[in-house]
Amino acid sequence: MKTKLPIIILFLSLAYSSLQAQEPASPQDSIPPAAPKVDTLFAGGLLPAVVDTLPPEEGEEPVADSLRKDTMLPTFLDTLAVNTSLDMSSIILSKDSLDAPVDYSAVDSMIYDLANEQVHLYGQAQVNYTNISLKAAHIIFNWKTNIVTAEGMPDSLGRQAGLPEFADGGQSFTADSIRYNFNSKRGVVYEVVTQQEDVIVRGSRSKFLAQEPADSTGEAQNIVYSSDAIFTTCTHEEPHFGIRSRKQKVVPNKLVVVGPSNLEIMNVPTPVWLPFGFFPISQGRQTGLLFPRDYQFSPQWGFGLEGIGWYFPLGDHFNLSLTSRVYLKGTFGVDAISQYNKRYKYNGNFKLGYDIRRNEDDEGVITRPRSFIFQWNHQQDRSAHPTINFGGSINIQTNNYQQRVFNDQRVQNNQLRSNLTFSKTWRDKPLNFAASFNHSQNSNTGAVSVSFPNLQFQTQALNPFKRKNRAGPEKWYEAITLRYNAEARNRFEAVDSTLFTQETLDNAQFGVQQRVNAGTSFKVLRYFNLNPSVNYDEVWYLRTLRRDFDPSALRVDTLVDGGKVTFDTLSYGEVVERQVSGFEAYRQFNASISLNTQIFGTVRFGNGKLRGLRHVMKPSLSFGYTPDYTREELGYFREVRDPNTLDMFDRYSIFQGGIFGAPSASGEQMALSYSINNIFEAKYFSKKDSTEEKLKLFDNIIVSGNYNFAADSLQWSPVNLSGTTRMFKGMTTVGVRATFDPYNTDANGRRIDELRWKADQKLLRFDGASARFNTNITVGKIRALLFGEEEELVTETTAEEARERQDGRRERVEETDFLSLFENFRISHNMALEWDALADGRDTLFISTNAINFNGSVQLTPNWFINIGSFGYDFVRKGITYPSLGFTRDLHCWEAGASWQPQRGTYSFYIRVKPGSLDFLNIPYNRTNGDARGAF
Numbered sequence: 001m002k003t004k005l006p007i008i009i010l011f012l013s014l015a016y017s018s019l020q021a022q023e024p025a026s027p028q029d030s031i032p033p034a035a036p037k038v039d040t041l042f043a044g045g046l047l048p049a050v051v052d053t054l055p056p057e058e059g060e061e062p063v064a065d066s067l068r069k070d071t072m073l074p075t076f077l078d079t080l081a082v083n084t085s086l087d088m089s090s091i092i093l094s095k096d097s098l099d100a101p102v103d104y105s106a107v108d109s110m111i112y113d114l115a116n117e118q119v120h121l122y123g124q125a126q127v128n129y130t131n132i133s134l135k136a137a138h139i140i141f142n143w144k145t146n147i148v149t150a151e152g153m154p155d156s157l158g159r160q161a162g163l164p165e166f167a168d169g170g171q172s173f174t175a176d177s178i179r180y181n182f183n184s185k186r187g188v189v190y191e192v193v194t195q196q197e198d199v200i201v202r203g204s205r206s207k208f209l210a211q212e213p214a215d216s217t218g219e220a221q222n223i224v225y226s227s228d229a230i231f232t233t234c235t236h237e238e239p240h241f242g243i244r245s246r247k248q249k250v251v252p253n254k255l256v257v258v259g260p261s262n263l264e265i266m267n268v269p270t271p272v273w274l275p276f277g278f279f280p281i282s283q284g285r286q287t288g289l290l291f292p293r294d295y296q297f298s299p300q301w302g303f304g305l306e307g308i309g310w311y312f313p314l315g316d317h318f319n320l321s322l323t324s325r326v327y328l329k330g331t332f333g334v335d336a337i338s339q340y341n342k343r344y345k346y347n348g349n350f351k352l353g354y355d356i357r358r359n360e361d362d363e364g365v366i367t368r369p370r371s372f373i374f375q376w377n378h379q380q381d382r383s384a385h386p387t388i389n390f391g392g393s394i395n396i397q398t399n400n401y402q403q404r405v406f407n408d409q410r411v412q413n414n415q416l417r418s419n420l421t422f423s424k425t426w427r428d429k430p431l432n433f434a435a436s437f438n439h440s441q442n443s444n445t446g447a448v449s450v451s452f453p454n455l456q457f458q459t460q461a462l463n464p465f466k467r468k469n470r471a472g473p474e475k476w477y478e479a480i481t482l483r484y485n486a487e488a489r490n491r492f493e494a495v496d497s498t499l500f501t502q503e504t505l506d507n508a509q510f511g512v513q514q515r516v517n518a519g520t521s522f523k524v525l526r527y528f529n530l531n532p533s534v535n536y537d538e539v540w541y542l543r544t545l546r547r548d549f550d551p552s553a554l555r556v557d558t559l560v561d562g563g564k565v566t567f568d569t570l571s572y573g574e575v576v577e578r579q580v581s582g583f584e585a586y587r588q589f590n591a592s593i594s595l596n597t598q599i600f601g602t603v604r605f606g607n608g609k610l611r612g613l614r615h616v617m618k619p620s621l622s623f624g625y626t627p628d629y630t631r632e633e634l635g636y637f638r639e640v641r642d643p644n645t646l647d648m649f650d651r652y653s654i655f656q657g658g659i660f661g662a663p664s665a666s667g668e669q670m671a672l673s674y675s676i677n678n679i680f681e682a683k684y685f686s687k688k689d690s691t692e693e694k695l696k697l698f699d700n701i702i703v704s705g706n707y708n709f710a711a712d713s714l715q716w717s718p719v720n721l722s723g724t725t726r727m728f729k730g731m732t733t734v735g736v737r738a739t740f741d742p743y744n745t746d747a748n749g750r751r752i753d754e755l756r757w758k759a760d761q762k763l764l765r766f767d768g769a770s771a772r773f774n775t776n777i778t779v780g781k782i783r784a785l786l787f788g789e790e791e792e793l794v795t796e797t798t799a800e801e802a803r804e805r806q807d808g809r810r811e812r813v814e815e816t817d818f819l820s821l822f823e824n825f826r827i828s829h830n831m832a833l834e835w836d837a838l839a840d841g842r843d844t845l846f847i848s849t850n851a852i853n854f855n856g857s858v859q860l861t862p863n864w865f866i867n868i869g870s871f872g873y874d875f876v877r878k879g880i881t882y883p884s885l886g887f888t889r890d891l892h893c894w895e896a897g898a899s900w901q902p903q904r905g906t907y908s909f910y911i912r913v914k915p916g917s918l919d920f921l922n923i924p925y926n927r928t929n930g931d932a933r934g935a936f
Contacts, residue, residue, distance in 0.1 A: 102182070103128045104141060117144040124162070125150075129182055136178070137162025146182040164189075168210070171222050171252050175206075185210035194224060194250065198916045199279065201250055202239070203229035224250040230264065231256055231279075233916045234893035241265045241893065241913065241921070243274070255279060263921070279917060287312055290323060291920035294910075300930040301358055302328035309335075317342045330358045330368060331930070333405065346391075348378035357404050357930060371399035378420070387427060392420035392437075398496040400443050407906055407929055412870070412882055416441040430460035446495040451659075458485040480520040488512045489659045507579075511659040512540040524595075532593040539661075544584045544654040547640050550576050575640055575649060586636050586655055586663050588629065594622035611692050612683040620675045629663035636663045671717075673706035699724040713753040716742045719764060731781050738769035738835075749838075766843065769835040777827040825856030825868075850875040863890040869899070904929055 108123025118140055121127070125139040127148055136150035150164035164178040166189070173194030180187035186209040194201050203226030210222055225248070232242030245261030256279040263272040292308040309323030318340040325333035333355035341347040353373040360366045376394040395416050402410050418439035425432050438451040461481040470478075489511055494504040519533030551573040601615040630637045640650040655662040680697040701723040708715050721738040742764055744754045756765045832849035853872030857865050869884030886899035895914055900907040906929050912922030 100130050102141070102143075104139070106139075116142070118142045122153075131168060132182070133167045134164065134178070134180070136164040147179065148182065149177070149179050151177040168222050173224075192224070192226070196250060196252055196256070198233050199231055199256060199918070200233065200235065200239070201226065201229055201231045201248065201256070202242075203227065203248065222252060224248075224252075226250070231258070232893070233913065233918050236892060238267070239893075240891070243277070243918075244269070245277075290321060294922065294924045296327070296924060296926065296928070298327065298331075298928045298931050300329070300360060301331040301928065304328065304331065314338075325355070327358070330356070332356045344381050345384045346378065346380045348376070348391075350374075350376040353401065353405070355401060355405050359930065369399055369404075371397070371401040371404055373397045373401040373405075376420075387425045388423070390422045392418070394418040394420055394437065394439065396439060397441065397443065398499065400446075400496075403443065404929065407901065407904070407908075411904070414443045416443060430462060431457070432460070433457050441496065446497065448492075448494055448496050448499050450492045450499070451489055452492075453488075453490060455488045456486070459483055476520070476522050479522055480518060483517045485515045485517075486512070487514075487660075491659050509657075509659055510542050513660045514538045528595055528597045530593070530595055532591075534591045535589070537588040538585060539587075539655070539658070540583065540585045541655060541658055542583060543579050543581055544658075545652065545656050546578050546580050546654065547638070547650060547652055548576050548578070549573055549640050549642055549649060551642065551644065573642070584654065586629070586634075588626075588663055590624060590626040592622055592624035594620060596620035609684055610682065611685055614681040614683070616679040616681075618677040618679075620677075622673045622675075624669065624671055624673065626664060626669040628668035630665060630667055637665065668710040669708060670710035671706040671708040673704070675702065675704040677702050697725065699726070714743060714751060716755075718742075718767060728775075729781065731777055732773060732775040735772045735774075736769070737771075739767040740764035741767045765837070766835075767837050770848075771833045772849075773829070773831045775827075775829040777829075779823050779825065822856065822858060825854070825858065828853045847876060851881060853881065865889075867897075867899070905931075 104119070104121060104125070104127040106121035106123055106125040110122075111120040112118075113120065121139040121141070123137065125136055127134045127139055127141060127150075134148060134150055137153040138151050140149045142148070150166075152160045152163040155161040160176070163174050163176060165174050166172065166178055166180070166187075171194075173189070173192055175189040175193065176191035178187060178189045186207070189206050189208065190204070192201075192203050192206045201224070203224075206224050206226040206229070208222045208224045227248075228244075228246060229248045230239065230242035230244040231248065232239040234240045234242065242264050243258065243261050244264050245258040247259040249257045251257075256277075258274070258277045258279075261274050261277065263270045263274075288311055290307065290309040290311050292305040294306040296304040296306055298304065304325065304327035306325050307323050308326065309321060312320040312322070314320055319338060321335075321337045323335050323337065325331070333353065335354075336352040337349070338351075339349045351373065355371045355373075356368050357371070358366065358368050374394060374396045378393075379391045380389055395418050397416060402413070416439075418437065421434055421436040423432065423434040434454075434456045436451075436454040436456075438454060439449070441448045459482075461483060463478065463480065464482055465475075465480055466478045491509045492499070492504050493507070493509075494501070498504055514537070516536045517533065519531065521529060521531045524530045597619065599617040599619070601617070603613045605611055636655065637651060637653050639648050640652070641648050653662040653665065678701040679699070680701070682695045682697055683692050684695060685691075686693045701721075703719065703721055705719045706717045708717070719740045719742070721736075721740070723736045725734050726732065727734060741751065742756055743751045744756055744759055744765065746752050756762050829852045830849055831847065831851075834846055834848045836844050836846075838844060851872055851874045853870065854868050855870050857867045859865055865888045867886040867888060869886065870881075871883045871885060872881040873879070874881050880903065882901070882903050884899065884901050886897060888895060888897040891911075893914055894911060896909075896911045898907070898909040906927050908924065908926035910922055910924045910926075912924070913919050
């Protein structure tokens with residue numbers, strides 16, 4: 001049932017007029033107007049009446065009634081004709097009239113009280129005025145005063161239902177009852193529940209009024225004043241916690257201002273009081289205070305705050321958070337964290353951190369080591385530019401920052417790497433250019449290597465002999481390709497504590513490498529591929545190595561024996577290294593030709609589970625030549641000799657340790673190399689879909705070696721055997737390597753120029769082997785193994801899922817069977833076996849690596865989780881590998897949890913409000929890595 005108030009009153013008045021027209025009116029009841037009468041009726045009161053459009057009888061004055069002049073009813077519009085001579089300026093509107101119609105409807109019934117000028121709406125009643133909407137079980141609208149009253153009604157069980165819901169634009173709230181004036185735009189509500197962002201405000205009595213916008217582009221806001229109210233982020237009807245205050249003011253989408261208030265937990269007041277408070281609830285990004293996530297206490301550092309700072313939105317695409325760690329005893333840290341994102345252009349983030357940690361040893365000596373971190377991740381969108389790309393990551397730390405500041409899985413990462421690259425291609429030219437920054441760092445040893453800048457220019461494959469207007473078949477020389485590659489690098493090597501010093505800059509190494517490759521490929525004898533190639537390298541250095549023997553550097557030990565002083569000479573001299581500045585270059589040349597083909601062997605079976613076997617053999621022969629670069633006339637290698645005896649101590653390359661390495665020291669090479677790659681596959685009948693499926697038995701089994709014609713001895717190289725296969729539907733990867741030598745060894749295990757075949761009629765001697773087993777087990781893989789179900793592949797994750805994974809929590813899954821308890825669980829096992837051949841002919845087998853690791857979470861109940869961040873055991877070292885254990889408990893709007901890292905001696909326990917506007921309410925208790933003795 002839906003209508004408009006003016007139309008309802010119109011029909012009621014017409015019905016009443018037709019009843020009065022059946023009885024003649026008395027003369028005294030007539031109202032002879034002197035002029036056309038207009039009654040102003042509009043929205044909240046009367047309907048507009050217009051002049052009667054029917055002509056009056058002869059001798060009568062014009063009257064407003066279109067039926068009879070003596071009627072007492074107000075006049076209405078005659079639909080038969082329109083008087084166009086009406087003067088609209090003579091119409092006077094009431095000051096209390098509204099500027100828009102009021103629409104209302106109800107599902108149950110409507111009752112009009114004409115005497116009191118009210119309409120009662122029952123059953124899913126709704127009143128709409130401009131952008132204001134009111135819904136309730138019972139609504140009373142007074143069209144004279146423009147006041148609407150709404151309330152709920154008991155349902156069949158006696159419970160209050162259909163509570164009023166008020167909405168004004170983007171603002172809304174519910175209450176037990178509401179009284180609102182459309183004119184003044186003010187209202188009073190009882191037991192109101194309003195929500196701004198994630199903050200829910202519950203007040204016993206509230207007033208709200210509309211604040212006019214500052215300009216035409218703004219929107220009106222309903223400012224709510226409440227008494228005896230509680231605000232919380234708990235969505236339960238009876239909030240589990242909240243901050244109760246006697247007075248509150250809520251400015252929508254801006255902030256909540258409270259007077260004296262205290263914290264309540266389960267409706268029980270706590271001793272925690274606040275004299276006043278400002279809680280921003282702004283939508284979008286706003287500059288403001290970042291409340292500390294954790295309150296800490298450490299015997300080593302004292303009381304502290306973690307994560308307190310300020311947030312800055314820098315435009316539409318950038319933001320910046322400045323946070324700090326502050327402890328009373330002198331431990332301090334500050335972080336600058338920024339995220340940026342521009343659609344179809346780029347996205348990334350960076351972190352700049354500085355930390356000072358107070359350490360006090362058992363003797364009371366206090367130190368304050370400083371550490372630094374810089375992390376940057378940048379990705380350019382593929383559609384941003386067709387020929388230019390820029391992106392990568394940087395992760396540089398000093399003084400073991402992550403070990404001191406973090407307490408999660410990052411402490412296990414001892415190797416830090418960075419790679420940031422700018423690349424440019426040309427659409428109409430076969431040219432590429434790249435500039436990059438590379439960095440590697442070992443947090444245990446502190447060794448740092450930084451390569452910057454790295455410049456690389458290269459061409460794509462060029463065909464210099466290819467005809468532009470080719471007629472007839474392609475000649476063999478037309479397939480010759482030519483490539484050019486030029487690269488320049490600058491490298492700094494130091495420890496992290498001296499990385500940013502002048503000494504590191506002075507010891508920088510610089511080099512340039514140019515490389516030209518020419519080659520081609522064509523078929524011979526129909527089934528063979530012939531691939532000749534020629535390579536030329538040229539390397540430039542500005543600093544080279546020199547080693548000199550200093551006979552005067554004698555080291556002696558003074559021994560006192562029975563009062564006599566004796567001298568024990570340990571060395572008659574030493575080799576001194578130095579770097580020499582100046583341009584030096586070396587050049588290398590090699591040529592090769594290879595021949596390869598493929599051989600297929602297939603066996604088919606008619607019936608049974610196994611339907612066929614397939615063997616693919618890929619043999620390859622190659623011949624290569626490399627000159628001898630150890631010749632004295634080239635000057636690439638030098639000898640260290642005693643100037644007195646001319647005895648040689650060492651032979652070295654002056655380019656040793658350079659960025660692009662040094663020339664080969666193996667002498668002249670004229671080697672024939674061989675390689676055979678074998679792939680084994682099988683076909684089996686699948687009853688699941690009645691088709692033949694392929695199964696790869698071995699990914700590869702490779703046999704390789706060479707024979708060097710230019711060597712004066714030991715021409716045959718060892719024979720290398722390697723293979724890879726997968727087992728248990730990909731859960732386990734097996735890699736095997738073995739070495740067999742055609743030569744015998746002496747008593748010290750060194751190779752001698754004596755073939756095994758001549759000594760004892762055996763072709764090869766077993767030299768050593770290794771096997772590695774890497775197993776990764778998930779519930780999906782276990783199901784695939786036991787039940788034939790496919791493992792679920794996750795390609796994308798939402799921001800919330802990524803945050804939960806980063807925090808150590810996992811997505812909750814529905815429990816369907818026993819395995820679903822371990823849905824978020826992963827087990828990895830690594831084992832390596834080594835076989836070594838001893839000099840006495842015996843073989844020894846030992847396990848070099850054998851470690852198992854667990855990580856994941858187990859959902860015991862819908863609210864209880866057991867978290868295993870990392871737990872493993874090394875069977876070789878016979879020790880636990882970095883265990884991290886914990887649990888979490890979901891308490892609706894709260895959460896509790898604990899974590900323990902026994903190897904680092906740290907633990908934590910917390911009860912806190914879930915992330916939101918009030919997540920600063922938490923009770924932490926922990927032991928930091930500074931309190932754990934021997935943590936570093």
